[in-house]
Amino acid sequence: MASPSEKMSNYVSLLYNQERSGFVGKKNRNMQMDYRGQATLASWLDFSLSSMLRYQEGDDSGVSAGDITALQRYDMLVDENGQPMNMNYLQYYQPLLNSSVPVSSFPYSDWSYNILNEIKNRELTNSGLNLRVQGGLDFKLGYGISLQTKFMFEKLQYDNRSLYYEDSFTVRNLVNTTSEWNKTTGVVRPNIPKGQVLDQKSTATNAYNWRNQLNFNRTFAGVHEVNALVGAEIIQRNGKGTTMARTYGYNDDQLTVGILPNGTGNGLQLTNWLGNRLTIPYTNSYTYTMDRYFSSYGNVAYTYDRRYTVSGSFRVDASNFISDDPKYRYSPFWSVGGSWNVKNEAFLRDNTLVDALKIRSTYGYNGSSNTGTSFKPLIQVNGVSAESGHMEAQIHSYGNPTLRWERTGTLNLGVDYEFMNGRLFGKLDYYRKHGKDILAYVAIPLINGSYTANFNSAEILNNGIELEIGSRWKNEQGFSWEGVLNMAYNHNEVKRLFLSSHPYWHLSGSGGTTYVEGKPMSAVYSFRYAGPHDFGTESSPQIRPAVHLKDGDVMDVINGQTQLDGLEFMAYQGAAVAPYTFGMRHAFGYKDLDLSFSLIAKLGHIYRKTPFNHPGRNGKANSMLQEAMTAQPEAMLPALPYNENDDLYSVSYASYMDYLTTSANHLRINDITLSYNMKPLLSNMLKLDRAQLYLQTNNLTIKGKGEDPEFLYGRMRLLPSFMFGIKVGF
Numbered sequence: 001m002a003s004p005s006e007k008m009s010n011y012v013s014l015l016y017n018q019e020r021s022g023f024v025g026k027k028n029r030n031m032q033m034d035y036r037g038q039a040t041l042a043s044w045l046d047f048s049l050s051s052m053l054r055y056q057e058g059d060d061s062g063v064s065a066g067d068i069t070a071l072q073r074y075d076m077l078v079d080e081n082g083q084p085m086n087m088n089y090l091q092y093y094q095p096l097l098n099s100s101v102p103v104s105s106f107p108y109s110d111w112s113y114n115i116l117n118e119i120k121n122r123e124l125t126n127s128g129l130n131l132r133v134q135g136g137l138d139f140k141l142g143y144g145i146s147l148q149t150k151f152m153f154e155k156l157q158y159d160n161r162s163l164y165y166e167d168s169f170t171v172r173n174l175v176n177t178t179s180e181w182n183k184t185t186g187v188v189r190p191n192i193p194k195g196q197v198l199d200q201k202s203t204a205t206n207a208y209n210w211r212n213q214l215n216f217n218r219t220f221a222g223v224h225e226v227n228a229l230v231g232a233e234i235i236q237r238n239g240k241g242t243t244m245a246r247t248y249g250y251n252d253d254q255l256t257v258g259i260l261p262n263g264t265g266n267g268l269q270l271t272n273w274l275g276n277r278l279t280i281p282y283t284n285s286y287t288y289t290m291d292r293y294f295s296s297y298g299n300v301a302y303t304y305d306r307r308y309t310v311s312g313s314f315r316v317d318a319s320n321f322i323s324d325d326p327k328y329r330y331s332p333f334w335s336v337g338g339s340w341n342v343k344n345e346a347f348l349r350d351n352t353l354v355d356a357l358k359i360r361s362t363y364g365y366n367g368s369s370n371t372g373t374s375f376k377p378l379i380q381v382n383g384v385s386a387e388s389g390h391m392e393a394q395i396h397s398y399g400n401p402t403l404r405w406e407r408t409g410t411l412n413l414g415v416d417y418e419f420m421n422g423r424l425f426g427k428l429d430y431y432r433k434h435g436k437d438i439l440a441y442v443a444i445p446l447i448n449g450s451y452t453a454n455f456n457s458a459e460i461l462n463n464g465i466e467l468e469i470g471s472r473w474k475n476e477q478g479f480s481w482e483g484v485l486n487m488a489y490n491h492n493e494v495k496r497l498f499l500s501s502h503p504y505w506h507l508s509g510s511g512g513t514t515y516v517e518g519k520p521m522s523a524v525y526s527f528r529y530a531g532p533h534d535f536g537t538e539s540s541p542q543i544r545p546a547v548h549l550k551d552g553d554v555m556d557v558i559n560g561q562t563q564l565d566g567l568e569f570m571a572y573q574g575a576a577v578a579p580y581t582f583g584m585r586h587a588f589g590y591k592d593l594d595l596s597f598s599l600i601a602k603l604g605h606i607y608r609k610t611p612f613n614h615p616g617r618n619g620k621a622n623s624m625l626q627e628a629m630t631a632q633p634e635a636m637l638p639a640l641p642y643n644e645n646d647d648l649y650s651v652s653y654a655s656y657m658d659y660l661t662t663s664a665n666h667l668r669i670n671d672i673t674l675s676y677n678m679k680p681l682l683s684n685m686l687k688l689d690r691a692q693l694y695l696q697t698n699n700l701t702i703k704g705k706g707e708d709p710e711f712l713y714g715r716m717r718l719l720p721s722f723m724f725g726i727k728v729g730f
Contacts, residue, residue: 025062121168144218193249193258241287331405335364464490504566578602592677664709
């Protein structure tokens with residue numbers, strides 16, 4: 001709803017949205033109100049006010065992605081009579097549980113599990129409130145000078161509540177497995193009371209932003225145009241979080257709680273059903289964050305005769321680095337630029353084929369700060385230890401005495417064009433971004449307390465080209481078409497990195513990540529699978545899968561280790577981020593009917609296919625089992641060990657073999673939208689500014705080989721969505 005007048009305008013919108021997830025039992029809804037108003041208080045003063053209030057709540061009690069991926073194909077959730085099946089085999093190795101555990105002696109003799117029962121016996125809810133208010137004054141001081149001041153306040157509050165009923169497997173399993181079981185006497189002593197279990201968590205954020213800006217815009221003698229501004233901005237964001245201690249023996253109707261019959265295990269020796277030491281958490285935890293930023297900035301641009309423009313800008317940013325010397329919290333940045341509006345030259349001004357032609361360039365530095373580390377060592381206080389009863393802390397950061405802002409030097413060259421009344425339009429851009437003082441982990445002597453530290457040691461270079469080509473056409477019969485093709489290429493390379501070694505677990509991604517000098521940031525390194533090898537003796541052969549090292553050596557996949565640097569034997573296979581991106585959008589119109597669609601393609605990168613998970617003797621195999629069972633051992637790790645006494649294959653190796661990588665090239669249909677303008681039909685009955693009926697679908701399909709490289713097997717894939725609606729304006 002809008003109510004404009006000569007001196008005041010108001011706009012109010014209301015939104016209610018309720019959606020159901022792709023998972024049964026999950027739903028969300030939100031309500032939002034927006035207000036935007038502007039008033040002329042005097043000829044020299046304007047006032048603006050805007051606000052947004054949003055409330056949202058969700059119910060996540062339904063089935064989750066983890067619940068679905070735990071199921072095997074053809075698992076039955078209910079029997080032929082519609083009764084829930086006991087699917088306890090998804091949680092335990094059932095024959096071992098039945099033969100070795102006196103299940104009837106435990107607090108809950110029912111150890112059954114069924115996801116349908118689990119959904120009915122839990123309430124996983126969340127709610128959120130978001131309030132944002134912004135007000136501003138615009139002073140018109142004359143001679144092209146104006147002063148703007150704006151203040152914004154934002155508050156966010158989120159609450160999560162997870163209640164598990166007594167009949168849920170979560171509660172029954174928790175109470176049973178935390179009980180003490182004397183295998184000699186058969187006596188079972190509960191350590192947690194029976195009843196419901198409640199978890200609660202809340203977070204709150206308060207933020208404000210205050211900006212003041214002085215503007216100057218004026219033209220002299222009709223050909224000299226000057227645009228300048230200078231300003232300052234202060235930002236503060238304060239966050240608090242509370243995680244309540246888990247409540248046992250809870251009753252949601254009577255609002256009562258149980259007590260731990262044998263204490264928490266703090267000072268007393270408690271054990272669980274397997275005889276392992278048990279400590280029951282009983283304290284709340286709290287978090288507090290404070291981020292402050294200050295910026296002062298300025299910009300000036302001079303244009304001569306609407307043809308030649310030169311510009312320059314500066315910016316000084318500051319953040320709340322933990323430092324004794326305030327000067328390290330500040331960092332100056334700047335840029336210069338220029339443009340040539342060729343269309344306004346005399347030789348093109350009257351050319352009807354050229355509608356617009358501009359050449360532009362900029363060069364400058366910007367940056368970012370990282371408050372996760374500091375100049376000096378920091379400790380993180382964790383509170384009182386449940387085991388020792390004393391205050392507990394750990395080293396959060398070893399400190400970086402050379403800490404400074406990350407800086408990126410950026411060069412942009414571009415051309416904007418439009419010809420033949422829009423029959424051909426677009427732009428061409430070249431950019432070069434050279435990041436310096438990038439934070440990265442580097443090797444340091446272990447005498448410092450760690451073998452790595454986060455230093456401003458890396459340089460990263462990005463070179464790229466972006467091209468846009470478009471065309472629009474319309475005839476007198478009411479038919480129109482507009483198409484835009486976007487193409488982009490980016491070359492990314494780590495230019496400098498002080499790292500003396502690259503452990504193979506870092507290179508593969510199984511135990512961390514690292515950059516490699518001369519390679520892209522998203523470089524993919526893999527173990528080179530060598531097939532089966534005999535690691536035993538002639539009299540006692542031990543056939544196991546292996547990976548190549550260097551100089552013809554191999555390493556046992558199961559028990560092998562090596563001191564070799566990962567770069568000496570691992571294979572670089574490409575980048576995980578696409579260097580080539582193509583996008584296309586077309587819009588067709590005929591009178592009051594419009595149809596549009598868009599496509600996107602990503603090319604030139606690779607991904608690792610989902611491997612067989614080698615789950616162990618009591619685990620669950622994933623959907624790659626059949627492939628692993630039928631594959632040749634020389635081509636990939638077989639599903640089962642060669643020798644019955646061998647351990648099963650290490651997943652950390654199996655997931656990073658070279659035979660898993662393949663092309664990630666793919667094409668998506670992003671969206672298709674069909675709309676109809678109903679205003680001509682309704683104008684005789686209603687006074688409307690607009691009335692549009694529309695049908696939209698998103699994420700329709702993907703064209704590529706094998707699984708979706710962005711949503712691998714076992715993960716929540718991008719689901720198609722369909723939307724039907726009407727837009728009305730008064």
